[in-house]
Amino acid sequence: MKKRIIAIHLPQFYPFPENDEWWGKGFTEWRNVARAKPRFRKHYQPHIPADLGFYDLRLRESRIAQETLAKQYGIYGFCYYHYWFNGHLIMEKPVEAKLADPDEELPFMLCWANENWHRNWAGGYNETLIEQHYNKEDDIAHFNYFLPYFRDPRYIRVDGKPVFCIYRPALFPDFDSTVRTWQELANKNGFQLYICKFEAGKEWGKEFMPKTADAAVEFQPINKEGWDRKYALLPKIWEKLTKKSKFSSIFPYDKYVEFQLAKKPFTDYKRYPSVCPSWDNASRRLSQPFSCFKNATPELFGRWFAHVYKTFQPFSQEENFIFINAWNEWAEGCHLEPDLKYGCGFLEEIKKVINENE
Template sequence: MSKVIKPIAIYLPQFHPIQENNEWWGNGFTEWTNVTKAKPIFKDHYQPHLPADLGFYDLRLEESRIAQEALAKANGIYGFCYYHYWFNGKRVLEEPLDRKIKNAKEDFPFMMCWANENWTRIWNGGDTDLLLQQDYSEEDDLNHIQVLISYFKDNRYIKVNGKPMFIIYRPKLFPNIKKTIMLWREAVKKAGFPDLYIGFAETNEYFNGIINDGFDFSFDFQPNFSNRPATLHDSVIKRYFHEFLKTLKIPFLNKYHLIYDYEEYARMQMATPFKQKSFPCITPMWDNSARRKKNYFILHNSTPQKYKIWLQHIINNYKWVNMPEPFLFINAWNEWAEGNHLEPCQKWGTGYLDATKEALNNNNKKV
């Protein structure tokens, strides 16, 4: 029996001001603050990434969220996976999703991924000052799952055979993730669901959790920082940096300043076998130099056509029949400060959305 591929795009809700960001980064800070400050750091470097069709939106506005959903639907996206932030009962950046929940006009399917890292200043190229800390406990697990269940009960929430689908970004940070999953499964069943369909982001630090810790699935988080080609050759980088060599205040070719060719990177991913119980994932582009002043990671020279080739490979070669639903994760819908977005930009317009729709339609969306 054929299945219709269901792309789920990772969704960042940080495009509106909140009290915490005002205190840490200055009044009015949103993700757009980093995006608009970005500058190219070598010749032909695509920065800044600036929005086109949807503009510099504020996610508190119904009009902005509805416009996103309409654009996603029109281009074959099945749903959004919202990053969820929880720190021992304290929630951050929850307002866009909470407003959606209350608005029947926003009918786009959604699910959640708990971004369970500490919040520090390091992501913005600063020091390691701790802003919000994760403290794991059984009590917190029980409190947390009750809040999650309130979202699971929404009829727009993505489920697999009636089971709410939920992702933990970094399971390795838990003292006993297996126990947490057991507690959560019990609570979800008591709430009337058949079970929880729980997964994790498969990164270079965590590969074998499905068997050992009771997960149902993983997804192949992209970019996969442990599976990458050599950096651009020395002579090529020197050409890109030619006009800047004398002004650089950092050691040239510092090992943390990693620049890769997107096509070579994609070719390496396509040569890597798919894993069992792991949903595929793709990134249209990646460049987090807008967010990080150092230790950035750049996939250079991405184009919609190169992305489409990788996407078509996944559609044609992944064993969709082995999974209960044909989910394809795309990282991301709107990670603008990581140069990682399907949303239209001033350089490519709707090119990446067009490529997504075309690749799906090439197979009549059936696998």
Template sequence: MSGNPLIFSAKFAPQIRAERVQNNKKIRALAVVLPQFHPFPENDEWWGKGFTEWTNTVKARPRYKGHYQPQLPADLGFYDMRLLQTLCDQANLAKEYGLYGFCYYHYWFNGKMLMERPLQEILKSDRPDFPFMLAWANENWSRRWDGKDKEVLIEQKYSLEDHRQHATYLCQKVFSDPRYIKIGGKPFFLFYNTHIIPDLPEAVKIWREVARENGFDDLYLGGIITSSEFEVNAQEVGLDLVIDWQPDWSHLKIIPGLIQRIKNKLGWGQTYRKIDYAEVVQRMKSKPSFTQKHFKALVPGWDNSARRKNDAFIMHDATPELYEDWLDHTCKTTTIYSEEENFLFINAWNEWAEGNHLEPDKKWGRAFLETTKKILSKYA
């Protein structure tokens, strides 16, 4: 080798660091948490006194032979997320099985919040000692719980001023919490339906500006891609990266035709769409990886027949072994961008009425959690 060795070292240092990170891969898994497991006034008004996610969960019944319903909780029982003890029990269980933290869904409608009670309980206490972050579920609040998507209960409206108000609230009340997940000192925050936010580049600038006004160097902003057809270019709109979310409905290619959709909605004939979870795993493993900077995601199952009388979607026969195969593949193919940019999302921790949960149930017990720990321990 000729030339100045110091110049050579400086030139290839970034490449060497990147290779070192990949060869000693460490992954931090975040489980997505739905805070719908407690009564609040709007739910009482819309669904009846005392309604929570458990109300739908326990009403589920099998639609066909071999259909696993109802899916009922085991170790944690029918908990109430207004209780700090519940939040601590969830965090302790997640920590025991190798999860790094929780990503809570956050609901904001022009200054009005829904289901904020669990987060408020966490912020008021130093417990649980468990990292957390937020994903803004920026969509209309509709009767999606029973399949009536078009009946809007609270409309999600957008304005640049509302973005400023929203960012200010979070910077001052939430992001400063020492347990809040940060990357390079920057609070990590997600937009769920990134593609529907008007004036997104300008909105992102406002979020970053507000963060700096409130003492942060910046924010680390991600855009969730809920379907391959809604992909957003993070660099073009000013985001740090995107999340390759699951389920990726368009890539599953099971969207029915118009006539079948009408029949599903009206309950004529078969009232559900079904795909084997094994096929989902194979399709997602063969799916082309995003070319832009991204974090990956996967689901331990899916069955929203507890919510939807008609047009339910079911991933049939989700087993810990198949989930292990998917999780192992996801970890192996995850790109680690830096020592702090190494997250993976498991959707979800507790979507009980969507048949999508890591929390122990009556059939599998802690098997999905044990599998999670088995795979993640390779990357701890």
């Protein structure tokens, strides 16, 4: 049965007023990426983009170049992060521009990244920059904003239902009430939504599945499912004793891949699998503890992706998604886009697995 590969996409890489205010005029995450330095022996930093360069996502040429590359290597579509704070939109311009441009053909879906924003990158964990407030009026306004996207023929669907993801349903005071409001509005417009919840941090497992969600999405590597307990004891013990995080968490990627390959087949509820090419947020935390994988290579990623691709059994003809985190999380060292070290190596592994299993 056919499987659709969905790459999570961060539409961050262009200047906008909030970044100017919070981080300095002209800031994008390219600034964090370019100034990163190795923090331990053989630490792979900085990650410097290759084929697509330090792009600006306001430019149509940049967005089309991303889509062309994704299609060339077997990516079915992008899952764009969406940022909405009671009508205040952030990082919306690339996706709004795509909606208006029929030549940007790659299928897509949206994921509402519904967390509050804090000054984490500068050490101000208690300083809130912008926060969410949930209410029915906002649910209605939010749906009305989405409606042109849901009606777009490029929007990814399951049995005619637009797929909409939410990053942290647990943050809602009443998630099911919000979804019911959205479904009522969708019904008035002649369709229903297919709701997915991301499983990040400790919010994974059947007990965290909302009644109104159709499926879950495993979110790698945040959903570690016990890995931390086995491989991150020193940071955990220090945090417990001091209530502070002092030590960085540096994990061997090969061991993490082995951990994933050894997991039991997942059958308890509908959950789409995911994989990640790497992880390293050191560029966002220059003088703070950070977390990263070391020695993440295309070959190891290819082993993991091949295992998921071969073992995942779609739930139906169109419930067939495999997610990859991420297409372009450069400041988290987590990107399929080519860099100077590995080139298109991670993308080539995806294409190879697909070709071998068609």
